[in-house]
Amino acid sequence: xxxxxxxxxxxxxxxxxxxxxxxxxxxxxxxxxxxxxxxxxxxxxxxxxxxxxxxxxxxxxxxxxxxxxxxxxxxxxxxxxxxxxxxxxxxxxxxxxxxxxxxxxxxxxxxxxxxxxxxxxxxxxxxxxxxxxxxxxxxxxxxxxxxxxxxxxxxxxxxxxxxxxxxxxxxxxxxxxxxxxxxxxxxxxxxxxxxxxxxxxxxxxxxxxxxxxxxxxxxxxxxxxxxxxxxxxxxxxxxxxxxxxxxxxxxxxxxxxxxxxxxxxxxxxxxxxxxxxxxxxxxxxxxxxxxxxxxxxxxxxxxxxxxxxxxxxxxxxxxxxxxxxxxxxxxxxxxxxxxxxxxxxxxxxxxxxxxxxxxxxxxxxxxxxxxxxxxxxxxxxxxxxxxxxxxxxxxxxxxxxxxxxxxxxxxxxxxxxxxxxxxxxxxxxxxxxxxxxxxxxxxxxxxxxxxxxxxxxxxxxxxxxxxxxxxxxxxxxxxxxxxxxxxxxxxxxxxx
Numbered sequence: 080x081x082x083x084x085x086x087x088x089x090x091x092x093x094x095x096x097x098x099x100x101x102x103x104x105x106x107x108x109x110x111x112x113x114x115x116x117x118x119x120x121x122x123x124x125x126x127x128x129x130x131x132x133x134x135x136x137x138x139x140x141x142x143x144x145x146x147x148x149x150x151x152x153x154x155x156x157x158x159x160x161x162x163x164x165x166x167x168x169x170x171x172x173x174x175x176x177x178x179x180x181x182x183x184x185x186x187x188x189x190x191x192x193x194x195x196x197x198x199x200x201x202x203x204x205x206x207x208x209x210x211x212x213x214x215x216x217x218x219x220x221x222x223x224x225x226x227x228x229x230x231x232x233x234x235x236x237x238x239x240x241x242x243x244x245x246x247x248x249x250x251x252x253x254x255x256x257x258x259x260x261x262x263x264x265x266x267x268x269x270x271x272x273x274x275x276x277x278x279x280x281x282x283x284x285x286x287x288x289x290x291x292x293x294x295x296x297x298x299x300x301x302x303x304x305x306x307x308x309x310x311x312x313x314x315x316x317x318x319x320x321x322x323x324x325x326x327x328x329x330x331x332x333x334x335x336x337x338x339x340x341x342x343x344x345x346x347x348x349x350x351x352x353x354x355x356x357x358x359x360x361x362x363x364x365x366x367x368x369x370x371x372x373x374x375x376x377x378x379x380x381x382x383x384x385x386x387x388x389x390x391x392x393x394x395x396x397x398x399x400x401x402x403x404x405x406x407x408x409x410x411x412x413x414x415x416x417x418x419x420x421x422x423x424x425x426x427x428x429x430x431x432x433x434x435x436x437x438x439x440x441x442x443x444x445x446x447x448x449x450x451x452x453x454x455x456x457x458x459x460x461x462x463x464x465x466x467x468x469x470x471x472x473x474x475x476x477x478x479x480x481x482x483x484x485x486x487x488x489x490x491x492x493x494x495x496x497x498x499x500x501x502x503x504x505x506x507x508x509x510x511x512x513x514x515x516x517x518x519x520x521x522x523x524x525x526x527x528x529x530x531x532x533x534x535x536x537x538x539x540x541x542x543x544x545x546x547x548x549x550x551x552x553x554x555x556x557x558x559x560x561x562x563x564x565x566x567x568x569x570x571x572x573x574x575x
């Protein structure tokens with residue numbers, strides 16, 4: 080054989096699953112869906128079945144010692160993927176409970192063979208296969224079970240059918256069962272409780288001949304069924320080629336929408352950069368973010384905002400509300416319980432894909448962390464790094480807001496140690512000046528760009544943020560107790 084055999088991959092219809100599997104489900108593969116009770120095994124199997132079943136590729140669903148088919152269908156038909164028109168013509172349910180309870184595995188196999196030969200399915204499901212194992216253990220027929228499994232796998236493969244065995248296996252490492260050895264693919268569904276939150280995850284423990292995405296991936300069960308959120312891996316941003324004289328091509332700078340801020344940043348924020356705006360409560364971080372989105376609208380660029388502290392309708396920010404209502408800015412729903420970074424990233428990338436948005440605002444990182452399930456907060460910084468890398472790799476320019484309490488004994492930019500993750504940083508602080516509370520702003524860094532290092536006072540007005548000129552006559556502004564510089568004092572004394 081000189082030519083490689085090409086294995087056809089079928090699209091399952093389960094959002095996120097095909098990407099997780101490495102392109103889809105291998106045709107004629109022998110698969111296992113394992114997990115604890117309530118983890119979503121039967122729902123996943125039904126969603127795959129209704130997505131793939133057709134008159135040309137009918138499906139057989141065998142139930143074993145589990146809930147009756149009628150009861151199972153009563154609940155499964157509540158999902159939007161359930162198509163009652165496919166029953167009987169494309170999908171049939173068969174109960175094997177009596178044969179399995181009798182302990183005659185040869186008869187069970189004969190029944191399955193008979194039904195398969197009669198219906199000629201392209202999809203075969205056995206739920207729950209764990210029940211068969213339990214009966215074999217109770218009756219001391221471990222050898223008969225192994226022979227049954229091997230024969231079943233051989234027959235199903237020869238019939239050119241995609242096979243799913245579904246069972247309550249908590250893990251696959253500690254289970255001494257021949258079914259795991261002969262399986263082509265194993266999907267392990269997990270659910271974990273932490274405090275008062277519950278998180279569902281899926282792992283492709285085995286998938287022959289396909290480059291599946293390793294690790295644990297979160298998923299959610301809704302009225303539409305299962306939605307998987309693969310851990311997206313950035314492949315890197317597309318770099319601009321060199322100019323005619325061989326020098327690196329400079330990125331186009333985006334205007335920030337706040338007068339004088341572009342000048343402070345050396346011309347604006349380069350496209351594809353990530354910017355962190357750090358400051359205490361009430362310092363105007365969200366106003367800068369809104370101005371950034373509004374400027375994009377002015378030049379014909381769409382925006383996306385993920386508001387974790389308050390939804391746009393609750394921010395008392397008429398400018399942002401108007402942008403959302405006009406359709407210039409898309410809003411990510413952040414009200415779901417027990418969010419994950421991957422679910423949020425999926426929502427952002429989908430919104431960017433649909434709207435063509437190039438400006439993304441995350442307001443704020445502290446609210447984002449609190450919206451996550453507790454189990455995801457432990458690696459928040461690592462996940463945030465991955466999210467920013469993915470967003471910038473697809474061409475988005477990202478602005479993140481970080482709540483930062485004023486501490487005058489040190490200079491910090493983020494409570495998460497995330498400053499190094501960003502390409503640019505703007506810091507805002509409160510200072511006391513001649514008995515008044517004032518605000519100051521500075522550009523800390525803009526990667527590979529010359530920018531101002533001056534601290535500037537600014538005011539929040541009805542029109543937005545108004546930035547003033549530098550105050551070279553003042554020193555120690557960031558200590559919270561500014562003072563007049565010695566040079567200014569000497570000049571004042573000389574003028575007198």
